[in-house]
Amino acid sequence: MQKLTGKKMSFKDYAVVSSLLFGLFFGAGNLIFPLHLGQLAGHNWVPATLGFLVTGVLLPLLSVLAIAITKAEGVYDVGLPLGTGFALVFMVLIHATIGPLFGTPRTATVAYSVGLQPFLGANNHWGLLLFSALFFAAAFAFSYKENDILSNVGKVLNPLFLVLLTLVFVVAFANPLGQTTGAPVTAAYTSFSTALTNGFLEGYNTMDALAGLAFGVTVVTAIKQMGFRDSKSVSLVTAKAGFFSMGAVALIYLLLIVLGAMSLGQFKLSAEGGTAFSQIVTAYAGSVGQAVLATLLTVTCLTTAVGLVAAFAQDFHNHFPKVSYHVWLFLSCFASFLTANFGLETIIAWSTPMLMFLYPLSMVLILLSVFSPLFKRDGVVYLAVVVCTVVPAFFDMIVAFPKVVSHSTFGLAVGNLRAHLPLASIGMSWIVPALVGLVVGLLVHFVRRNSLPEMVEE
Structure with a gap:
């Protein structure tokens, strides 16, 4: 030091x-x-x-x-x-x-x-x-x-x-x-x-x-x-x-x-x-x-x-x-x-609804930042994970709002869509999509790195 x-x-x-x-x-x-x-x-x-x-x-x-x-x-x-x-x-x-x-x-x-x-x-x-x-x-x-x-x-x-x-x-x-x-x-x-x-x-x-x-x-x-x-x-x-x-x-x-x-x-x-x-x-x-x-x-x-x-x-x-x-x-x-x-x-x-939306986004960004040296902080990895996280996190937010929102026509429609996502019943519908996004993002990153190594150097 x-x-x-x-x-x-x-x-x-x-x-x-x-x-x-x-x-x-x-x-x-x-x-x-x-x-x-x-x-x-x-x-x-x-x-x-x-x-x-x-x-x-x-x-x-x-x-x-x-x-x-x-x-x-x-x-x-x-x-x-x-x-x-x-x-x-x-x-x-x-x-x-x-x-x-x-x-x-x-x-x-x-x-x-x-x-x-x-x-x-x-x-x-x-x-x-x-x-x-x-x-x-x-x-x-x-x-x-x-x-x-x-x-x-x-x-x-x-x-x-x-x-x-x-x-x-x-x-x-x-x-x-x-x-x-x-x-x-x-x-x-x-x-x-x-x-x-x-x-x-x-x-x-x-x-x-x-x-x-x-x-x-x-x-x-x-x-x-x-x-x-x-x-x-x-x-x-x-x-x-x-x-x-x-x-x-x-x-x-x-x-x-x-x-x-x-x-x-x-x-x-x-x-x-x-x-x-x-x-x-x-x-x-x-x-x-x-x-x-x-x-x-x-x-x-x-x-x-x-x-x-x-x-x-x-x-x-x-x-x-x-x-x-x-x-x-x-x-x-x-x-x-x-x-x-x-x-x-x-x-x-x-x-509570805002936390149901922002916490998943924050969690993936925090974890990506901590492990960013492994993939050179490539924006492609960030993009794939965040895109796959933001939609289910938005669904979690809507159903967590007070009844004036969650029981509205829009809120009920969102709830029906969300119910088909894995882990939705425990309020973690974003986890599986985020993992899918991570796999896709890392695959794209490593393919780009191997085919265009000069991009990583930049």
Whole structure:
């Protein structure tokens, strides 16, 4: 490393970058979805955990590695082998989904509905409005200066979150509410295969694979500010810090899933993980525990919001430079504030279909980027895989929409077509077509390479 950069990367430097990555990834959904998964899976929590870790940990880690391996600086570069038009559209869709439309507003609504609403009451209509205004004002302030993002998230907000979460785990595992061995199982998790599959799909809700692509520009900027300028050193630092941070995320997911399964010893299955978390904390510490939970959720949600609004502003400023970083930052925060006031239930209902569409596309692009050195990042391979993935992913999106879309004439027609695709019943109709596209793309690539070797050199 020292030969590459002229600067030795210390353990402290790695810890700070890893803390930044952890803080950017770990937000509202990362607390409530694994906890709810534990309640859904009951004593079948092990296969559910394995599935969840694939989309909740392995895939986000691969997204960070994709940025490192391709020397990309953001989601735009990941889609570039398919052309500038596709790359720009893909970037806008990713940032809109994890940004002002769904992901960023969710950070405020979860923090409010789970942390503060129990104190204010469900009928307090002004509470969310005021809280979300203050929340996004804070996110704007923390991310206003680009060179302060590393310090604010990696050194200040994230350690505070870890201290509070550790306190919750120590208390909960010292005095468990029940045993996982006797925890009831819901119908969707009765067998090993169904628990594995549904755990895999539940990992979509974290949005971390999408976030990993979008956070690339934030992470790369922070590493360059530490004195690592050339692309090789930035890639190595990003990759190593990614392993550290996602290892910590995997451990927390495991503890949360077990905690959720144990909670069934005293509580019934909750509607969502936020309610379960509130019940667990209140059972141990009453209103004091609820206050700790409110603080915990607000801190972790704010760290993620800072990363999301900054990544949005940085990427959009890079591609639309006539508008300044600060204007894009304000627009992101203000739009997120407006969307947040539609409420958590509405946000989740409309975000799920977009995730069913974007996650398959993101997964294939991430995997293609990671293994791109094997086929020289040939755009033909990318094109074949993405074309075969986008149609079934679009079908999955349509049938996942609320009834106003999925039960319309168009929605029912799409559902009938989708039913003929393999694995459609488990929400993975895109996998077989994507594999077919991969085989076709690689065959074309190797035939072209053998017949026209000079094209590969170019």
